[in-house]
Each structure stands twice: as structure tokens, then as C-alpha cells.
Amino acid sequence: MSTVSQVEVHEHSEHAHEEHHELGFIRKYIFSEDHKVIAKQYLISGIVWAVLGALMSVVFRLQLGFPEMDMAWMKPFLGDWISLDNKGLGKLDPNFYLALVTMHGTIMVFFVLTAGLSGTFSNFLIPLQIGARDMASGFMNMLSYWIFFISSVVMFVSLFIKTGPAGGSWVIYPPLSALKEANPGSGDGMTLWLVSMALFIVSSLLGGINYVTTVINLRTKGMSMDKLPLTIWAFTFTAILGILSFPVLLSAALLLIFDRSFGTSFYLSDIYINGQALPNQGGSPILFQHLFWFLGHPEVYIVILPALGLTSEVIATNSRKPIFGYKAMIFSMAGIMFLAFIVWAHHMFVTGMNPFLGSVFMLLTLIIAVPSAVKGFNYITTLWKGNIIFTPAMLFAIGLVSFFISGGLTGIILGNSALDIQLHDTYFVVAHFHLVMGSAAIFGMLAGVYHWFPKMFGRMMNNSMGYIHFWITFIGVYLVFFPMHYIGIAGFPRRYYQWSGFETFNTYMDLNAFITIAAIITVFAQAVFIFNFVYSIFWGKKASANPWKSNTLEWTTPINPGHGNWPGEIPTVYRWPYDYSKPGAPDDFIPQNVPYSATPESNLPEENELIAAEKEINSIKYDTSLHD
Amino acid sequence: MTILIAILAIVFIVLTFMVVSKTQSILKGLSKSEVEESEYLGAPDRYNSANGVGLFVFWLISIVGIVWSFIVYKKDFLPEASSIHGKETDYWFWVSMIVIMIGFFIVNTFLFLFSYLYRHNKNRKVTFYTHNNNLEIIWTTVPAIVMAGLVFTGLRVWTKITSEAPANAEQIDIMGKQFGWTVRYAGVDDNQFGKYNYKLMDDAGGNPMGVDFSDPNSFDDFANASEMHIPKGKPVLLKIRARDVLHSVFIPHMRVKMDAVPGMPTKFWFVADKSTADMRAELGKPEFNYEIACTEICGRSHFGMKLLLVVDEPADYEKWKKSQKPLLTENPDLLNKVPDNLKAKAQKYTSTEPVAAEATPEVVASSVLGNSSKVLK
């Protein structure tokens, strides 16, 4: 993570720290308690992981798109995982294929889209947007990042051990993941996976508790819940989801550790393997699946809600128009959060679970589609009669909305248990979740980076490169994942090293090759982003304090906010964050800290009544100093 | 491969060029202007309209692409359904597909159309429009009603599919293992399965399925590790189990999928309504075979767990069953596992009395990894 510290040196050395004694280099940039520094640490870790996860997908996509290909050229970096067949052609080892898929899924879902997305933006935006000097506990926050860092190191190390990383897919269903004899990836690689995930969960709980506490306790004067930007609502709901569901995954993982190492039988029963009947009896592999998906389903909302939150802010700002249906947005998110806990078994329709349970979960699943649809409609209506500025952030936000719709719709088919019989564990599912969760969340994250980059690094990212990045990625994602639906409808199972052994799946070679080419272009186009990102940190155009003319509080800070965020007093909040293009107002935005008494020309009648209350807000005494 | 590399190379060259030229202009720009605190850096730039128009054009081209690709690739969608419930789920699949496609086209059209129509224009007056409860109510209830309709039909079909199998269903014991399937039939004499127990499993001893030979019902049971036969037009109940890790029985043409779970037998019943011969005639592919695949990741050769499925006319099916040799006949050593008091009964199957040995017609399993046919020795 030396990059982080490098960056920080450049950033902050020119800005003497106003209200705090100087911290040493290490406390300031490495073991920092400043939420902004921690956010950047998360962001850069997330980007590094994303690159790795994406490159893995290139390797296994090559296998799927060009099964006959000679992969010997990858031997220098994949080593023994490429074996030479009798014709001297390099072939990817099928065990390694599974390990790659497993690592790809784990990295993308947890390390990139949970830590990299929530970690970055919850940390960065919560204090800045609610008007706080820092998180409730800076120390816990720091601990959260460094535990995540250790977890990352453990997962990374697992890539290099002899038997390879975990290989039972990201859902690590036992008995496969419990029995070393069943799969090389269930040996030490699996142990490291479990250790890493246990640490990851601890980290994400420390973070989540901090986020919720901060939002509840540290809002600035006047920042009532109904004036919170939708980003904050989204982060809060996300944190609650995580706090309530991650512990369940931890217990599932612990029981699995017991089964693996201490001879218990939570998940194991009636197993004969390697010529031997195991003594374990009475356990249930299905129990694991229930526990796993009790986290697993909320997890997909943990991934997508922050992205939707960021998008709300970006879309409103760049449409120069209030977000449509602010309250409806909050209620839909609340509804999604609540329902997210009671739909998990839609991943288990064909596990032999009681069919009646299947019916119940089907009903609940299709209900959750309604608030999700409402969110989509609200975004679109926000665009209507706006005056849209297509910054790269805005383009990515629009891309997100499109993916969220396109991917969400196929969820209606998969949530229908009768139709899921055929489609379960086929590429239809892969296509569905890559659009609705994978690509949508990545786009949310990218929108966030482009939009808040000026506040993070005091410089602007380059727009033209942003456009190029957007267009290749947006078209590329559709070209990769749209045809995958076709492959899924034809019945192709997922987690297959190749399909040619089956006559039924012997079609679509051209489509698979096409997808692979599109994926490679899309992945390598991210180099434009990485270049833009790194370049702009050092040499980007200097930012102004509020480059997008946005209303929320973070833009009232100096260009390079120091520790404590505002040099003087924290601004007081008088209005909601979406007063864009208010009739009568001279400017097309009115920041949250502008009192109604200062804008008589644009106040709505009921807002004039609020002027009287402003004195009261002003007289509130909060202790907003930074505690050591 | 060369095409691939060529494309990549071109992309990279173009990107490098753009990045370099851009870098230069940024460097030039930087030296000129020092930014003011309040400068509006996010103002729409000269590409703004192009981006807005681009989104809409993208959508128009997408529509063409979607329609075209759908037509081209449709022929392999949902391989011809050969079971009764499969026809029904296919029907509802397409109904749902039409519903979501309508949603897909309408909503995306609005999204991209608005992006195009409301791209920035200095003179446009933005409508300050914060909420509209009627609209919210409409677009909450409309999806809710559509969902309710889909849920209702879905539940009906699901309940039917997962209902108890008819009493006369033909039962087949199918077991997944790394990496292959083995099926067991109840035999032609008693039509009752012998019990099984995982502790009795013994690959070396010729009892991979753990059949309990102290149960006389097992004596006429026969098994097969390369193909499964089922009768056409008759309910078939698969009793599914796994002996090592999770597997999942997937018969694409039958719209059948059910996990195989160690320690928890599962089941799925269905009626095949097209024999292998029917399908060969219908598709004009004399080579056609039904196949069974595994759809729950189970390790290295997950992708190779193939079992052939042969759907026979009921009479042929009975004939095939008669031609199969019971486990005891296949492997007389198993007689050692039979308790002494039942040996006499069991001996009937081990004596080399010739069973009406009709060669199984057609198909020979060509297992991808050559691992499934070894099982029974």
C-alpha cells in the first residue's frame, strides 16, 4: 500500500493542519484515523483487487471461448496450473479453472464491491455529508481497514500455495469445501479462505457499526433525518444489512471450520469418499446453504445499495433537478432492506428443500421486485425535463440504471421457482447477476470515483478519457453479458470447464468466442481508467471547492479538507439536499447550509414558515470538536 | 487467436495514442490556468450533446442487435421440451419473457430517450418536480399486479410439479458421485428396491451404491453407470442421492433439475412424452441422445458427469429391463454379503442361468473422461 502513502504525501504536505498537532507520517498516512485517508486506502485496495479479479475472468473466459487454444504462453505466470498435453499444447488445469472462478467471485463480491465500494464511500461521505469531523470512532475505523488489509493478504497468499486457492466456488458449499479428499482447492486454500473471510467479517462489522453510530449521533445542527442525502440513507441501510447478516456467515464459517478440522458433523452425513465411509452422520449440507444465503442474499444488496445511493446524488446533481420522490426512494430502500432478509431461499429452490418453502420464498422474492422497480422509475423521472450534464460520473450513473433494470427484470424469471428449475445454475443466472449486481455496482463505484475525485484528491479527472472509458465499458458490458442469457436459456451449466462433452451443449461456440473477445476488450479498457486515475492524482487539473455546483455539505469544505474537515465551525443545515433549479432562485443550486431566510425569492410557502425555526437550530450547542 | 491479438493490438494502439495526445493538451492547459476556488469546472463541455445523442443511438442500435441476435440464436433456446411439465414451464417462461421484454424496452427507452431529449441546453428551464404521489402509486401498483399474476401462475405450476408422485410411478435410484452417475432399478422379479446404507459402499468390493444384500429385495436389483432408461408416457420418479459431495441431476430436455445431497435423499418426478426415437425423427438427427448433466459444482470433472438417457416405448422399456443383469449376477462375489439364511434365495441370481440376453439397442456411453463406465466392473 505504499501507493496510498505516496499519494497522501503529495496531497497534504501543502496544507498545514489547522486544528490538530502534526501527526507523524505513519499515523497520518498509514495508521491514519482520518476517515478520508481510510477511504482512499479502501479505494486503492479495491482497485488493486478489481484488476486482479478482472484478469482472472480473462483467463477463464479464454478457456470457455477458445477451449482449443494453446495456453502455454501463460505458463510464465500461471506455472503448474498450465499443463502441457501430449501434443505440447498448454492446457489450463480444470482444478485451477474452478479455483479461478472461485477467487474471481470472492474477490469481486467481497473485496471489491463490499470493501472497495462501501468501505470507500461510506467512509468518505458519511462524515462529510452529515457534517461531522470524523467517524464516531476513528480508531475502530482504522482497525477496520487494517483487519481488512490482513484479510486481503491472507486471501492473496492463498493464490500461491501449492494446492491452489479455494476451489469450491464462492459459495463454498460443503461437503466439497469440507473434505480435503474431494478437491485440492478444499485443502489449505480453503483454510486460508475461511481465515481471510473471518477477518473480513470482523472488519466489515467494525466498519458497519461505526457508520450507523456516526449517522445516528454525529449529524450537524439542523441535519434531521429527512434532510439526509440519499447516499447516507443507502450507506446506513447497507451497514444495518451487514451488521445483521455477516455474523450469520461467520457462524456458518466457524461450523465449517469445525467440520473440517475437529471432526464435527454439522454439515456432513453419509459420506463415502476415496474408498472409505466417513464416520460423520446427522449433519446437513442444506443447513450450510441456509446460513450462507442468509448472508448471501443481503450481500447482493450490500453491494448494490451504496451504488444506488451514489447514483441518486450524481443523477440529481447532473440533471440539475431534485431527485424525484425522495421519500419514495427512502421507503423503497427500507423495503428492500427488510425484504432482503427473507428471500434467501430463492437460491435453493432445487436443493430438495420443502416445496412449500419454495412457494413462500417465491412470493417474497417477487415482492422485492416492486421497490426495486420504483427506484428505477424514480431515477428516470429525475432525468425528465432536467438539463443533463453528461460528466463521466453521470454517464456511469445512467449506465447503472440501465443495467439495474435489464438485470433486475430477469430476476423475475429466476424468482419464479417453476421456471428456475431449468435455469438454476446455468449461464442465465450468471448473466442476471453480473448485470444487476456486478456491473451495476461497478458502475456505481466508478460514478462515485469520477464524481468525488476532486474532493478526494483536490484535482479533476480527465473528462475525455472518462468518456472513452465509459463508452467502451458500457458497450462492452452489454456485449459480454447480454449474449450470456442466450447461452443460459440453451441450458449451459455454470462452473463448467468446457461443454463439448455434451451433445446438448455443443452449440454456440461462436457466441462464446464472441463473449470472450468482448470481455477482453472491456477488461483492458479499464487501463484508461487506471491511467486517468493515477495521472490525475498527481497532474490532474486543480479542482475548485464545488466543481459540480452541488448542494451537499462535502462541497462546502476547502479544496483539500484537512483532518476535521472544516477549518472553522461545521456548517448548519437548513434544507434538503436537492434544491436544484428552484424556481425564483438566481442560481440553479442552493446548498444545504443556505438558510431559507436568505432565499426569500425561491421559498415555497411552507418553507417560509420554517424561517422562524432557524434561530432554534442555530442555538443548538453540539460538541463537534475532534476527540483524541 | 491471431484475430484476437490483432484486435487487442489495435485497441491498445488507439488508446495509447489518445491518452498521449490528451496528456499533452492537459499539460499545456495546466500551465495556463490556475483555478479559482469557485470555478465551475463541471460545466457541460463540448462533448455533452454527443454523449446524450450517443446514449440514444446506442439504444437504437441495441434494439436492432437484440432482435437480430434473438432471431439468429433462437433455434438453440430451451432445447425441445420432452416432458409434460416441461411444456408448461416453457410456456410460462415465454410468457414471463414477453412481460419482462416489454418492461425492458419501455423502461430503457425512457431512460435513453430522456438522456437525449434533456441533454444540456443553456436556454432550457428545468422543471422543479419533487414528487407526485399519484405517479408513485401507479408505478408501485402496476408492477405489483403483474408480479401477483406471475406469482399466482408460478405457484400453480410449481405445486403441481413438486406434488407427490403418482403411486404407479416407475422408480429409479440415481446416485451422484465424483465423477459420474449410477442408476439402480428395483428389478423385474419383486419390483422393490433393496435397502442401501452408505457404510456398505465399497468400490473395490463391487458395491459402489451401498446396496444392503441382507435385504432380499435387493437380489434382483440391477444397476447401470452409463445409461438410464425410462419409459415414455409413464410417470418416472427419480430418487436422488449423492455419496460424496453435492451434485445435481440436470436433464435439459426434460426440464428436470434436483440436487443430490449426501445424507438427504431428494426426488423429482416427471413424465417424458417423447422417446429417443421420436426426438431423432423430429429433429432429423439420427445421432440424437438425451443427456443428464451435473449442475452443482462437485470438483475437477464437474463438467464431465454425463449419463445417457434413453426414453423407450413402454414395451421396449420392459424388454430392456428384463435384459439387464442383477447386481448379484454381474458380480457373484457379492453373495458373500448375503446372510446364510438367504443364500439359497440369492443363489438363483448368481447361478449362470442364461438371462434372455438381448443386446441393448443403440447408444454406447462415451463418457468424456472415461470414468463412469468403470464403476460396476
Ligand code: HEM
Ligand atoms: C470483468 C468482467 C467480468 C467477466 C468477463 C466475468 C465473467 C464471469 C463468468 C464467465 C463467470 C462464470 C464462470 C463459471 O461459472 O464457470 C463469472 C462468475 C462470477 N462472477 Fe464474474 N465476470 C466479470 C465481472 C464480475 C463482477 C464485477 C462481479 C461482481 C459481482 C462478478 C462476480 C462473479 C461471481 C460472484 C461469480 C460466480 C463465481 C462462482 O460461481 O463461484 N464478476 N464471471
Ligand SMILES: [Cu+2]
Ligand atoms: Cu438472493
Ligand SMILES: [Cu+2]
Ligand atoms: Cu457432480
